[in-house]
Amino acid sequence: MDPSFLAQLLLNGIVIGVIYALIAMGLSLIFGVLEIVNFAHGEFYMLGAMLAYFLTAHWGFSYWPIIVIVTVVALALGYVLYEGLLLSLHGEGFERSILLTLGLSMVLQNGAVFLFTTTPKMMETSLSYSNIVVGDLRLPVARVFALGLGLFAFTALYLILHRTRIGKAMRGVAQNRDAALMVGIDPRAVSRLAVAIGIGLSGLAGAALAPVYAVHPLMGFSFVFKAFAIIIIGGLGNVSGAAIAAVMLGILESLAGGFLPLALVDALAFVSMIAVLLLRPQGLFGRGVRV
C-alpha cells in the first residue's frame, strides 16, 4: 500500500468529515434544545452555497467577505425561521415538527429548482485551481480553507456552549427542560439562538463547500440525510458526539472510496446507523436515552 495515497485519502476524509460536522452539529443542537428534527436543514446549506455563487458570479465578491455575508444571512434566516414557523409548534409534536420542516424543505428546494433549474453551477474564485503541495500530498486550497472554517466554527461553538452564560443555558434546556424553566431560563430566547446558530452553521458549510463542489438546488437533499444518520450514530442531541461521528464517517467514506466499489460508499452512513441502532441504541456517545 502506498502510504502517500493513504495519507491523501485520510486528509480528504477529514475535510469532508468536518463539513459533515458543520451540518450535523447544527441539526443536533436544534434537536437537543427544541426536540425538533429540522428537515429543511439541508436546504439552508443549499441556499448558503447558492448565495455564495451569486455573490461571486454577479457581484464579484471575494472569498472572505462571502463567507461572512452568507453566515450572517443564514443566522438571520434561522432567527426568522424560529419566530415565523417553529414557535407555532409550542414545543409539542415531534411529528408535526418533521412535517412542518419537510413542507418548508419542499418549498425551498422545488422553488429553487423552478427559479434556477437543476443545472449545476461552478463557483469560480481565485482559489479554485490552486493547490498546496506537501511532499507527495496535494490539497486544493478551497478544501483547506473549508477545513479551517469547519475547525474554527467547531471551536467557537464549543466555547459558546461551555463558556458563555447563554451557551450554558442552552445545554441546560437540552438536558432538562423543566428544570431549566424552574431556574428562570427563557426557553424562547434559548431556542431562537439555537436555531439561528444551527442554520448559520449550515449556511457557512454551504459557502465553504461552494468552491469545492458544484452548486445546484438538490445538493442539500442528499447531504441532510447523511447528517440524520450522523446524529443518530453520535447520539441524538449530543453536539460533540455528532461532530466526532461526522469526522469518523468522512474518513471511513474516503477510505472506502479508495478501496471499495463506489456503490457501497453512499450506503455506508445508513448501514452504520442501523448497526449502531441494533448494538448501541443510545448512540456511540450516549444521550438519546431521554429522547
Place this chain on the structure above:
Amino acid sequence: MKALRIAAVVAGLVALFAIPQMTRNEYVLALGVSFAAMSVIAGGLNLVYGYVGLLSFAQVGFFGIGGYTAALLVVDRGWSLWAGVVAGGGLATLVGLVIGYSSLRLSRHAFAIVSLSFALLCMIVARDWVELTRGAMGIPGLPTPVMNLPWGLSWRLVRPADFYYLLMGVAALSHGLIYLVVTSRLGRAMRAIKLNEPLAQSQGINPLAYKLLAIALSALLAGIVGGLFVFYLTIVDPSIFDFYYTETTLIMVIIGGPGSFWGVLASSAVLTALPDMLRFTTDLRMVLYGIVLIAAMIVFPGGFGGWLHRRRVARWRRPRPGAPTNTPSITP
C-alpha cells in the same frame, strides 16, 4: 345510517368498476390505476401514522421492494407474476418488521429517521448494485402477465382496462382489510397507543406488537401493489423509490386527516385527479404541496377528517332545545 353507508360504498364500487365500460379514454384509466396504487400506499401510511402514531417514510421503500422483487423473479427466474407479487409483498413485510423492530427499541423518533434512511438506502441499492438490479437503467420490457383462472380460462392483461380492473380490485380488497382492522378491537388498541401509550400499556396492551402489526400490514399491501404496478408500467427503475411518492402520500394522509379512514381515501382520490387535471409542472406542484403542508401543520393539524370529527363532537355536546339546562352549556 349504516345501511345508507353500505349502499354508498357499493354504489361507489359499482361506479368505479363501470368506468372502463363507459369510456375507452386511456387517460381516465391511467388516473384510475394511479389512484388505486397511491391510495393503498396512503392507506397503509395512515394505518402506521394515523392509528399507531409512527411517522413513516418507508412506505415507498416497501412499494419499490415489491416492484423489484416481482420483476426480478419473473424476468430472471421465470416465476409466474402471482408468485412474484406474493414474494414481493412477503419480502417487504419482512424488511418492515426488521426496521420496525430495530428502531422502535430506541423510540418512535428513531423510527421516523430510520424509515427515512431506509427509503434512501433502497434507492441507492437499486441504483448502484448493478449486478442485481441492473442499475439506473432499471429492468425494461416486463412481460405481459397472464392470470390462470379456474375452468381452464386465462386472462391476459394487455389492455389498460385489464390493469384498471386488477389494481382497483386489489385496492378495494386492501382498503377492505384496512377497514376491518381499524374498526375492530385491533384498531381501537392502536388508537389507544397513539393517544396515550403508557395508559394503553397499563391496560395490558403491548404497544410494540401493535406497532409492528401496523407496519407489517402496510408493508405487505404496499409490496403487493408495487409488484403489480411495475407490470402496468412495464418497467421498474430506481425512480420507483423517488421521494416524490413519499411526499405525495404524506400530503394525502395529512389533508385527509391522520386516523380517518374515509378522509384519507377521499383525499387520495382528489389529490390524484386534481393536480393532474390542473397540469401544474412538478416543481410548482411540490412548492404548492409544501405550502399546504406548512399551513396544515400550523392551522389544521387534524386534516379534513379531524375537522369533521371536531364538528361531530361539538354537535353531541350541544344541549338539545328544551332540555333542562342546570349546567352551564359548553360552547366551543
